[in-house]
Amino acid sequence: MPNYVVEVNDLHKVYPDGKEALKGLSFNVKEGEIYGLIGPNGAGKTTTLRILATILEPTSGEARIYGYDVKTQPEQVRKHLSYLPEEAGAYKYLTGIEFLEFIASFYAKNEEEKRRMIQEAWKISGLGMRIKDKIKTYSKGMLRRLLIAKTLMVHPKLAILDEPTSGLDVINSTRVRKIIKKYTREYGITVLLSSHNMLEVDYLCDRVGIIHEGRLIAEGTPGELKKKYEAENLEEVFTKIVGGEEMWEVIS
Ligand SMILES: Nc1ncnc2c1ncn2[C@@H]1O[C@H](COP(=O)(O)OP(=O)(O)O)[C@@H](O)[C@H]1O
Ligand SMILES: [Mg+2]
Numbered sequence: 001m002p003n004y005v006v007e008v009n010d011l012h013k014v015y016p017d018g019k020e021a022l023k024g025l026s027f028n029v030k031e032g033e034i035y036g037l038i039g040p041n042g043a044g045k046t047t048t049l050r051i052l053a054t055i056l057e058p059t060s061g062e063a064r065i066y067g068y069d070v071k072t073q074p075e076q077v078r079k080h081l082s083y084l085p086e087e088a089g090a091y092k093y094l095t096g097i098e099f100l101e102f103i104a105s106f107y108a109k110n111e112e113e114k115r116r117m118i119q120e121a122w123k124i125s126g127l128g129m130r131i132k133d134k135i136k137t138y139s140k141g142m143l144r145r146l147l148i149a150k151t152l153m154v155h156p157k158l159a160i161l162d163e164p165t166s167g168l169d170v171i172n173s174t175r176v177r178k179i180i181k182k183y184t185r186e187y188g189i190t191v192l193l194s195s196h197n198m199l200e201v202d203y204l205c206d207r208v209g210i211i212h213e214g215r216l217i218a219e220g221t222p223g224e225l226k227k228k229y230e231a232e233n234l235e236e237v238f239t240k241i242v243g244g245e246e247m248w249e250v251i252s
Contacts, residue, residue: 011061036205045194082156121153141172
């Protein structure tokens, strides 16, 4: 049994156009925790998560999920995770329940498991009777809840969620955060998520890694980081590390 669910070691990614998105990224995710990879737009979060989900190949370095190498053992890696991409959509001409049935039919081993998945996802989504309406009539918040429910209903060992609350209003963001926390604990799912909103992860994450320009610049529990940098919140931790004073001069 490996020590970590996710092991990332000196990961580099250079895109074909020469853009160096990851410059030696290293971090680990422990069993059962909610780990947040947080950082501003362009920091390299999506690149990292896509490499772990085996959609993108790293240029060099190592990434393992439950000990399986993303480059040489991608099928094994995929068996252990469920991935929600940043700009995920759903078949908008299906109803919510039809969509869940469609997805469950791929994953379930039998009819009983399929029913279990659909019932669970329906509950997680909190959509009530709107589950019978076409997805194209859903608000952004409803769609995101449906997609998160779809990601969790298969009980993956690891859920990788890229910006699960981005673009949502306060009420829907809060709802999504509560769903993630409640159900991943209940089903024993380890979570690796990303967010550019450093304030929201305080509630959600057991541990965070702050990523900036393709490198991890700090890591710890939100409490540890705030204490270490004598900061009120994680946004302040970030500005203290990257030297936010220049930014203040521009504003004031
Ligand atoms: N397909 C691509 N080709 C070239 N550069 C890319 C590509 N995808 C992302 N990038 C660049 O890589 C950097 C990291 O991007 P990304 O991983 O999407 O960051 P984040 O998710 O943290 O916002 C950015 O500078 C972005 O412009
Ligand atoms: Mg991104």
